[in-house]
Amino acid sequence: METITPKKEWSAAIRLNHWLRVICISFLIITGLYIAEPYTIEKGWTGEKMFMAEVRFWHIFFGMSIGLLFIWRFYLSFFSRFHADWQDFLAWTNWTNVKQELRFYFLLSKEPPEAKYLFDPLQSLSYLGFMVMLFGLILTGTIMMGAGYDQGLTALVYRIVKPVEIWIGGLATIRWIHHIMMWGVILFMAIHVNMAFLHDYLFKEGTVSSMISGTLFHRSHK
């Protein structure tokens, strides 16, 4: 007999943060690609177009938003009252679990690794990598945003991040790294979405909808 037990997996804060980041990242990729390879707007008078300026405005707007969301997510992973999940990002340090998961994904075993943590080992590794990339993107983005501005928050933040610019070797390299990491995020998203769907399909526990409802339905056979 199979029993299905609903279990709250994600707090409302995590879910909200997740979807806001999805929105931000989507807009950032679109506007970012335009900034990297803009196309000319032929029609109209120069003084009235300001298209690039506006695209840059929204890019910076979503960039700052994702910066705040990142800080919020960082805070939650340590101080969430529902479940502070910073240890789950380190699930890949459990070597037996990693081996079991590799066997599972290489079709050598039907048993998924033991669910000790919130994330599977490989999942945790990719999430950690994603977080590092996100941090890198925010940092390099902040540097490019602050360059050349004298006043306001941007100038203040720029003063803090300027040493990173010098250390890495100038704005051109910063821009290049920013572009490479964007591709990293795109690849991450492709894999992440696919894995969520695959898990949903294989285990029928409602993986995809859990990011909306917060609930995962655990199946157990007795």
Next chain:
Amino acid sequence: METEGDAYRRKVKTQYRELLSHCQENLDRMEGELPKPRVNLHEELTSQGISRRDFIKWTSVTTALLMLPPVFKPLVARAAEQFSRLPVVWLHFAECTGCSEALLRTSYPNVDSILLDTISLEYHETLMAAAGHQAEQNLEKALADFNGKFICVVEGALPRGLDGKYLTLGPKGKTGIALAREVTSKAAAVICIGSCASFGNVQAAKPNPTDAASIGWALKIQTVNIAGCPPNPANFVGTVLHYLLFGGLPALDSLGRPIWAYRMRIHDYCERRPHYDAAEYVEEWGDMAAAKGWCLYKMGCKGPYTYGNCGKVRFNDAVSWPIMAGHGCMGCTEPGFWDTMAPLEKPIDEKTLGGGEKTIDTLGVTLLGATLAGIGAHAGLMAVKHRDKLHIYETSHKE
């Protein structure tokens, strides 16, 4: 009632008054200490066809350039008159001598270049008449006479490979590093002219066979870096004037460039910037957009990554500068620009990987395609492998 604005203005005024008296004292002291002027600047200017009026105009411009208020104009003029009294030793290392050429050979002599002509060069490897042992003696004499007082201007990077033997010079075959160490240790200040001395430039570009490095990096000393390939004479003259005025070097940014000149990016001053913001780009050399003077971003302009005042000061008596002439900035005031700014006529994200035709975007799209194909196939295999389980779910659903 005194408003906040009044208080602020009063504070600024006091500060400037203090600064002014400091400058005056300093100039008095310098005039006492330094050797007699070599030339009378005003005679020199007249003989080159520059009127008193032009000179006054130049002082206004230079005062503004140094970010000083107009009350400093007479002092800037006074410092310019003292220019030829400052002893200078000018060294050349691994470079093309293009900076000297650019500074000294202007088509219309302006006050900046005339000032440079009058400079009291105790030793300049390109310009001096002496050669061999005689030249060496001149250098030794200058070092002894003006120990701790002269300005050492350096052009060119220092090759460090083979113990510095990639570059030897003079009758005694000294290595560049040894000579640089000897001279800079006795100088009052070291000013690096051009990107080679400042950051290593093309000598230090990959693969850097001679292990060349900038003066500051090779000798581990603080230098004033007048970056650029070549730099603007105004930036060098301004820095020396600052030294004469204040008795010290100007404030430097973290790469050793004077802040008054290298504070903002080319992109921030650029006259084509409105076209950048309006999404009006030159797509091809010589197209209609180029004729209209639109932004050169897509033609690989590196103005957004480059700190400098080229657009404000311009070159050759403010006639023009690269972006005005229709080619994008190539970022020559930034460290390692041959490597970091490549490709010079395409945006950064079209940098090719590993010497081929591939860019990061082709790589990204390929990887994305491969990932999508791979995960699709994998999902199919997983579904086949786990079909029995899926079957159970379906039957249990029916129950």
